Amino acid sequence: MGGSEVKEDIPPQQNVKKEDGVQDTSSVGINTSELPPHILIEMPALSPTMSQGNIAKWKKKEGDKIEVGDVICEIETDKATVEFECLEEGYLARILAPEGSKDIAVGQAIAVTVEDAADLEVVKNAVFSGSAVKEEKPIHQDTRDATRSEKTSVKRISPAAKLLITEHGLDTSSLKASGAHGTLLKGDVLAAIKSGLGSTIVSSKEKTAPSAQVHPKTSAPASTESRSSKQTDSFEDFPNSQIRKVIATRLLESKQNIPHLYLSSDVILDPLLSLRKDLKERHNVKVSVNDIVIKAVAVALRNVPEANAYWDAEKGEVFLCDSVDISIAVATEKGLMTPIVRNADQKTISAISSEVKELAEKARAGKLKPNEFQGGTFSISNLGMFPVDHFCAIINPPQASILAVGRGNKVVEPVIGSDGIERPAVVTKMNLTLSADHRVFDGKVGGSFLSALCSNFSEIRRLLL
Numbered sequence: 335m336g337g338s339e340v341k342e343d344i345p346p347q348q349n350v351k352k353e354d355g356v357q358d359t360s361s362v363g364i365n366t367s368e369l370p371p372h373i374l375i376e377m378p379a380l381s382p383t384m385s386q387g388n389i390a391k392w393k394k395k396e397g398d399k400i401e402v403g404d405v406i407c408e409i410e411t412d413k414a415t416v417e418f419e420c421l422e423e424g425y426l427a428r429i430l431a432p433e434g435s436k437d438i439a440v441g442q443a444i445a446v447t448v449e450d451a452a453d454l455e456v457v458k459n460a461v462f463s464g465s466a467v468k469e470e471k472p473i474h475q476d477t478r479d480a481t482r483s484e485k486t487s488v489k490r491i492s493p494a495a496k497l498l499i500t501e502h503g504l505d506t507s508s509l510k511a512s513g514a515h516g517t518l519l520k521g522d523v524l525a526a527i528k529s530g531l532g533s534t535i536v537s538s539k540e541k542t543a544p545s546a547q548v549h550p551k552t553s554a555p556a557s558t559e560s561r562s563s564k565q566t567d568s569f570e571d572f573p574n575s576q577i578r579k580v581i582a583t584r585l586l587e588s589k590q591n592i593p594h595l596y597l598s599s600d601v602i603l604d605p606l607l608s609l610r611k612d613l614k615e616r617h618n619v620k621v622s623v624n625d626i627v628i629k630a631v632a633v634a635l636r637n638v639p640e641a642n643a644y645w646d647a648e649k650g651e652v653f654l655c656d657s658v659d660i661s662i663a664v665a666t667e668k669g670l671m672t673p674i675v676r677n678a679d680q681k682t683i684s685a686i687s688s689e690v691k692e693l694a695e696k697a698r699a700g701k702l703k704p705n706e707f708q709g710g711t712f713s714i715s716n717l718g719m720f721p722v723d724h725f726c727a728i729i730n731p732p733q734a735s736i737l738a739v740g741r742g743n744k745v746v747e748p749v750i751g752s753d754g755i756e757r758p759a760v761v762t763k764m765n766l767t768l769s770a771d772h773r774v775f776d777g778k779v780g781g782s783f784l785s786a787l788c789s790n791f792s793e794i795r796r797l798l799l
Contacts, residue, residue, distance in 0.1 A: 370453035373422055375445040377431075377438045380411045380418070381704055387411050388576050389435040389444065394426045397454055400447060407444070412580035413707055414671065415700035424449050427457035437576075489516030498523040577669035585728050592729050593772040597780045601791040603742045603762040609794050613683075624662075624716050625687040627739060629797050630790040632658045632678035634783055635712060641783040642711050644734045645773045652774050661710030661730065662690060664697040671697040672730060674710040683797065714739065724765045734771035740764060 377387055388410040394400060405417040406426065424447040431444040438444065446457055488511045491499070495518045499506060502523075509526050511518040574582075606626050613619040635642040635658045643654045658679040661672040673693035675686055696702045713736040715727040720741065727738040742764045749759040766787065770780050790797060 370448060370450065370456055372427065372446055372448045372453070372457060373424065374443050375406070375420070375447060377440050377442050377444050378409070378418060379440045380409060380416045381413050381708060383580070384411045384413075384440060386437045386439045386576075389431050389433055389438065390415050392429060392433055393417075396426055396429055396458075397451075398426050399451075400424055400426055410576050410668075410700075412576055413704070414577070414697070414702045415668075416704065417701075420447070422447060425451050425454055427454050488518045491518045492520060494520035495523045498527070502527060575668040577671075581669050584731060588729050588731050592731065594726075594729065595770045595772040595775055595777075595780060596726055596767060597770065597784055598724070598765065598767040599784050599788055600763045600765050601788050603764045603791070605794040606791060607742075607762065609798075619684050619687075621683050621687040622690075623718065623742075624714075624739070625683055625690060626794070626797070627716065628660050628662070628675060628678055628686050628690070628714060629681075629683050630787060630794070631712065631714060631737060632660055632675075633790055633797060634786040636679040637786045638779070638783045640779045641735065641770075641775065643774050644711070644732050645771055655711040657711070659710045659712070661707075661713040661733070662693070663713065663715040663727075664694050666698045666700070668700065671702065671707060672710060672713060673697050673702055673707050713737070718742065718764070724767060726767050727769050729769055729771060734774040736769050738767040738769065740766075 380387070390408040390410045392407045394404070394406045400406060400420050400423060402421060402423050403419050406420045407418050408415050409418050426445060427448045428446040429444070430446065431438055435444075448454060448457055488506050488509060490511075490513070491506065492513070498504075498520065499509075504523065504526065506518065509518055509522055512522055513519045603623075606623065610621060610623065610626065613621060639654055642658055643652050645651075646653050657677050659674050659676045660678045661674050664671045664673060673690075673696065675681070675689055675693070678686060681689070693702070693706060696706065710730075710733060713727070713730050713733055715736060716739040717725060718739055718741040723740045723743060725738050725740065727736045729736050742762045744760055745763050746758050746760055748756045749761065750756050766784070768780060768784060775783075
């Protein structure tokens with residue numbers, strides 16, 4: 335993580351640009367023959383799935399002294415914003431990737447350090463002024479994009495574009511598609527209409543069309559164009575964080591590649607609520623419903639070890655996990671984070687409650703360490719604080735299961751009293767839905783896990799043992 339020494343000359347003119355217009359940091363021009371002893375700090379791999387990162391904030395400035403273990407910058411990874419500690423002592427001579435730099439590949443240069451403060455100016459002069467990471471897109475990109483779009487033939491047509499083509503009587507062979515895989519978008523059709531292509535084609539068709547059909551067609555373009563232009567002006571581009579991009583990719587892969595098995599059951603929540611009340615009144619211990627749910631799930635996984643497993647795609651085998659590590663879904667401004675309560679089956683409910691609060695605060699502040707959100711064996715997603723009765727969650731790979739927890743609802747149902755007579759009573763019920771990888775879970779394993787979980791809710795006080 336501390337970087338590696340530069341031993342080879344990097345060609346000064348290697349301006350390779352990324353597709354999104356951000357200049358690659360590997361293009362930094364450095365004449366190593368003129369440099370004193372120095373170290374090139376590279377973008378580290380702060381998580382197993384990290385391939386690129388963003389510079390969120392620099393903690394050190396150019397010229398600052400760096401001690402071993404000092405945090406030099408904050409890096410936004412695919413999981414969280416992580417502090418990057420330098421493992422070498424020296425001085426920060428040059429920042430190659432300023433704050434806000436996006437999509438820097440792992441292994442690319444972000445800074446240069448030197449051993450002696452007297453060498454700072456030498457390094458600054460050796461690094462070309464135009465070699466830093468740039469956030470602006472090159473001016474000639476628009477023309478390149480235009481050339482590429484002109485060469486794109488129409489292979490697909492979006493529903494909105496198809497409607498406009500029908501209304502305006504356009505010929506698709508004369509239109510240029512700018513969407514992915516040759517998709518003709520609504521904006522492509524509107525651009526053609528504004529450029530006069532629509533009026534030309536419509537007028538040519540009017541010559542052969544009956545006079546009765548001329549009037550509706552001539553009045554349609556103006557009203558449709560004005561309505562469409564208003565619609566296009568009513569939206570705002572909202573940039574996604576690196577975390578949200580990775581979440582979107584991983585969840586899509588999960589739904590496409592993992593055979594989801596859904597099992598659902600209702601549990602009576604009254605014993606849990608009674609235990610929570612007693613802990614608060616008698617022992618002054620405040621815990622949430624979710625804290626007790628975590629403990630109940632952890633004990634059920636310990637009793638049904640086949641459910642505490644994952645699928646190894648390379649070997650095509652099921653692997654049982656040695657520990658019960660529960661990932662908790664926490665909503666943050668940058669996206670959904672899943673901090674982990676490790677060995678949850680061996681911890682008390684109060685210990686779980688304290689740890690969950692601490693991890694949730696770190697997640698919302700973007701201060702989670704990699705070991706605090708990597709390596710869970712089972713996930714819980716609780717929407718009980720919202721008016722959500724039932725939902726199905728998506729498995730978070732490489733895990734094989736996730737439990738969706740709904741809200742508690744009061745219902746009337748027959749209950750057998752102490753005298754053995756069945757009478758109607760008001761009870762609080764909560765829905766639990768298990769999403770499981772069918773390669774790991776079959777009906778028997780899933781049923782056994784839910785049965786053990788429901789038993790924990792009905793005999794909730796045994797969780798205190």
